[in-house]
Amino acid sequence: MHCLARRLQPFAFSFLAASALAAGLENQNILFLEPSSLYKLPVDFNGNSSQSFLQTDGLFKGTARQARFQMVKPFIAYDDEFANLFAADATLELIYNSSDGNPVSDEMGIWVWDHNQVWMSSAGVGNVSYTYILDLNKHTVKPLDVSSNGISIVNPNGGGYFNGKVYIAGTGNMSIPPAIYEVDPVTHEAQVVVDSYFGLRFNGPNDLTWAKRQDKSWLFFTDDPLSYYFNNGKYPTIPDAVWRWDPAEKTVLPVIDRTDILVPNGIRVNKDSTKLYITDTPSQLIPGSGFQEVSSMELYYGSDSSSIYVFDLSEDGFPHNKRLLGIAQRGIPDGLHLDDAGRIWTGEQDGIVVRSPTGKVLGMINALAIQGEQVVDSNKMPLQNFALAGYKIIIFAFTKIYQVQLSHTIVKNMT
Structure with missing residues (x-):
């Protein structure tokens, strides 16, 4: 629907109104x-x-400036629904900048709502990443x-918050195997809850989500062969799949195999746990995927x-x-979150691209705005993941938040 109360007069650009x-x-x-x-x-x-897409020649008319x-x-709004999500003075507000230049915010995006925290994983330094906690009150x-x-939770990637506990998917490294951890957000006591299937270790749990239907709850997680190869230098020993852990029945089951999604x-899940959303991963050899081309076909997973x-x-x-909901225009649809209205982020x-529950692209938070006006390198990835935190979006930009x-x-x- 497009029913803005009034519009400003457009500039001399095609397909453009100056603001929403x-x-x-x-x-x-x-x-x-x-x-x-x-x-x-x-x-x-x-x-x-x-x-x-915003760098498409012919999208805008007028001077280059x-x-x-x-x-x-x-x-960037393609629909009023997206524009109306933002406060009247909404902008990209820098709330943290790493003083030592080390990356602290890359993946995960867990909103621990009752402690007003966002848990995140850093980009790797020396092939190792760690978990960091953002205090939303103090911006520390x-x-x-x-x-x-x-x-030690090494190379954490995805996670979620459920029943007062933080759950983290760790891909591990040569000495610490992949596993899923449960962490108390107050005491920081941790334990491994899932790490294997009939004596075979998982390749590298990538992300997870909890579903709850009446008195039953299940943890769904994706297992990624790319993580195993990069972090362990070996070939995976178990097929990549989507798995379901039932803590009440003490059972781990594969529920989606590689014939449906090759690299989950x-x-x-949506708010009422009636739908499960999963993203697939392109080969590292695909132009525009956000990865550098490599010569080894071993990486062509x-x-x-x-x-x-x-x-x-x-x-x-x-x-x-199963239904196809959307295809990323560029890169991997990596950070995946849902809001209470069923929109997919x-x-x-x-x-950060926002789609309606049926897959319509409503708009996006522009990576070029984070990268800066010079737009020097269009292949640079200025953000990868984020968190939906009540009435805020927290955006991870490696050394900045x-x-x-x-x-x-x-x-x-969500609990």
């Missing part, structure tokens, strides 16, 4: 593009799979100091599909009725 009205008020940080620009452009347009000013707007960041039995990555899929979840917790190379104020709460506590 968020919550009924003008926000100069929002650029509204007509939805038809996603599939219909002037005959002289020229796109490039290695560049953002004017076009550049538009393409680095923080919020500290490393997770796991206090129990010498357990991000995973989430991916499906060549940067896709988002949705499954129905049965009453007894099994996924079925993914971290892609162009930015940004927040965006929303017009209303989009995620209430």
Whole structure:
């Protein structure tokens, strides 16, 4: 629907209104593009799979300076629903900048709502990454100091918060095997809850989500062969799959195999646990995927599909009725989160893309705005993951963390 109360007069750009009205008020940080620009452009347009859609020649008319000013707007709206998510003065607010230059924010994005924290994993330094905790009250960041039995959570990746405990998927390294951990957010006591299947270690649990139906709950997690190869230097010993752990029945079951999704990555359920969303991972050899090309065919594990899929979840917790929901324009739809309205948020190379429950692209938080106006390297990945935290979006940009104020709460506590 496009029923903005009023619109500003457009500049001399095609498919463009100069700003959108968020919550009924003008926000100069929002650029509204007509939805038809996603599939219909002037005959002289020229796109490039290695560049953002906003860098498409012919998308904007006017001077290069004017076009550049538009393409680095923080919020790109294709639908009023997206524009109306933001507070009237919403912007990309820098709330943390690493003083030593070490990356602290890359993956995970767990909102620990009752402690007003966001848990995240750093990008690797020396092939090792760690868990960090952002205090949303003080805007301070500290490393997770796991206090129990010498357990070290090495190379954490995805995770979630359920029933007062933080669950982290760790891909491990040469000396510490892959596992899924449960951590108390107060005491930081940790324990391994899942690490193997009939004596075979998992390749590298990538991400996880909890589903709950009446009195039953299950933890779904993706297992990634790429993680095993990179972190252990060996070939995987178990097929990559999506797994389900039932703590009540004390059972781990494979529920989706590689014939449905070759390299499962991000995973989430909707609010009422009736649908399961999973992203697939393209090969590292695919141009524009965000990875450098490599010569070794040993790394050619991916499906060549940067896709988002949705499954129905049965009453007894099994996924079925697979459907393709969307394909990333560039990069991997890596960070995957859902809000309470069922919108799907993914971290892609162009930015944080928001889709409706049916897959319509509503808009995105622009990666070029985080990278800066110079737009020096269109293949640079200025963000990878994020957290939905009540009425805020917390954006991970490696050494920096940004927040965006929303017009209303989009995620209430998930437990």
